[in-house]
Amino acid sequence: MSAATPLRRATVDLAAYRANLESLIARLDPVEILAIVKADAYSHGADVLVPEAVAAGIRWFGTVELAPALRLRRLGIGGDASFFAWQLSPSDDLGAAVDLAVDLGISTLDQLEAVADAARARAGVALVHLTIDTGLHREGCLPSDWPAFVTRAVALRDEGVVRLRGIFSHVSETSEADDQAAARVFERAVADAEALGATVEKRHMSSSSAALEHPERRFDMVRMGSNGLGIPVTEGVTAADRGLRPVLTLSASVVKVKRVAAGTGVSYDHTFRAPTDTTIALVPLGYADGVSRRAQGAVHVVVAGAPRPIVGRVAMDQFLVDMGDDPVEVGDEAVLFGPGDRGEMTIGEWADATGTIPEEVACRVGARVPRVYLGGRP
Known part of the structure; x- marks a missing residue:
């Protein structure tokens, strides 16, 4: 993570937003x-x-x-x-x-x-x-x-x-x-x-x-x-089905890495205990930032290029990812959802997994998560 990269970030692809609207305008004309x-x-x-x-x-x-x-x-x-x-x-x-x-x-x-x-x-x-x-x-x-x-x-x-x-x-x-x-x-x-x-x-x-x-x-x-x-709400219909692209990516940087022994409980209530020796990565996003407590065991997060599960209770400010024996370092990016290009879930898939709709997922991204805009016009 560079000094200019926010710890937490909601990245908005403005070029995708414009392209989505242009496509819809053409499709619905006049x-x-x-x-x-x-x-x-x-x-x-x-x-x-x-x-x-x-x-x-x-x-x-x-x-x-x-x-x-x-x-x-x-x-x-x-x-x-x-x-x-x-x-x-x-x-x-x-x-x-x-x-x-x-x-x-x-x-x-x-x-x-x-x-x-x-x-x-x-x-x-x-x-x-x-x-x-x-x-x-x-x-x-x-x-x-x-x-x-x-x-x-x-x-x-x-x-x-x-x-x-x-x-x-x-x-x-x-x-x-x-x-x-x-x-x-x-x-x-x-x-x-x-x-x-x-x-x-x-x-x-x-x-x-x-x-x-x-x-x-x-x-x-x-x-x-x-x-x-880029978040169609019709059941069973994806953004790709409609020629659209999700514009929002939610991510953060890993802030702590720990190696824990088999049987170790993590986060509140120890709802997860490591079945084998494993590496746990701490991601600084929680339910204050819009990450549902239902995400535990229901979603995967891409960390260091690999999809890994959220384990333990999602807390107000953080959650834990089970990295197994995969290498991970402080500063590595953890992608919760986005357009799906890197193996991450889309916002629609995230919503389905956590029992809600994608609009609610987007609206719940908290104010302390900086919005980072890419693809803006010159």
Whole structure:
């Protein structure tokens, strides 16, 4: 390990991120892609990824919450691309959203009146996407309330305080039958809105998996998060299957090596005892850094070029690897997951082995793990 190499590191391949997005844009053309960068771009770093996405051709971004969209806009990150937030709270600065032209997903009459009031106060126009609940029962106006909701939105548009930018929803991805039913609700809601005088610029309801697998549900725009990062979420489908490359590699440097005798217990509770004399390597990543305690006995880590198992309890700051009789030295790299080029597990394989989904694995990589960016544009 050189002096410039962080002890722990989450390496983000920006060239792979751009290539993934360019591939998806070409595949879905002419449907537009809204890149999801919520939770600091799934912990990859939104400040860095947004400009790379713009370079790849993305012109819409979703942050879910309003505050991150306002921050990115104030910093000028993303240029004139559109930012979309739809999980709004009563304390949100809707006036700033009007001033900074952030698109807002609106689910209730109260929210609609609040954004209209903010627009009047700023002598501006609120950019609004009307949200219809098609069965997920999170955000969204219930179909029974939809006519009154749309009628009021049209009146505010005619007043000049609201611009109807879109109608959107989500699918539950429970089953094909459920998603077909949701699509029918969405299509009916759009038709009813148009009959009431609402014309919108973007209709969108599909996210990463649905957008690729169901062209009939793409409408004008799809929301892509995980696929851009090379982590498809469809069961049994790998990044390679979709021509994508995982962008995140989690690794660290070995900080201690010990030779232990047969029968020696290691880490908390001695859940592992060495069956023979063996070498144990200490890796400074733990559950504070996003390494699940379920990783013990379930995954392999590539250390000094060889796949080796995690043994003993994963602690808050560290875990142990059984190296057997393989040579290992302090400073050797331990790769937990990455694109798979060196025999390491992919993030999808790691998620499967630890009983979760790859998005959760990425989001759990803790803040004390430095992000190292490779492949950026000149």
